Amino acid sequence: MTVDGFRLVIYNKINKRGDKMAVSEAHKKASYKYNASRDSITIRPERSKGAAIRAAAVASGKSLQNYILDALDARMEQEGRPLTLEEGAENEN
Incomplete structure (x- = not known):
């Protein structure tokens, strides 16, 4: 298939x-x-930046996914944005 x-x-x-x-x-x-x-969110960094992100995740002892999600959580908290949306309040962008 x-x-x-x-x-x-x-x-x-x-x-x-x-x-x-x-x-x-x-x-x-x-x-x-x-x-x-x-949900599925795809990012496509330049190879050198992707390698740096992977290296940082390894150095932190986290999986790449957990490293990225933790960084996003921290950024969203810093900006005062909610970490979750109410049901049905999803943005279509």
């Missing part, structure tokens, strides 16, 4: 040895449910 020219591999995963393994229906269902409850 392809989406926008990218091949989706939903039904297999690769174990530590590099062998393809079947993914159970329960795992697929749990993954779908988890992903449905999450």
Whole structure:
């Protein structure tokens, strides 16, 4: 199956040895449910800036995602913005 020219591999995963393994229906269902409850925000920094961000995350002992989210939380608190919006108050921008 392809989406926008990218091949989706939903039904297999690769174990530590590099062998393809079947993914159970329960795992697929749990993954779908988890992903449905999450937002997706993509950033595309220049390579050098991306490398610096990754290095800072490693130095802090955090995952890249947690490092970025913590930085955003701190910035939003500094600016006096709410960290969560009321249901239905999402901005469409």
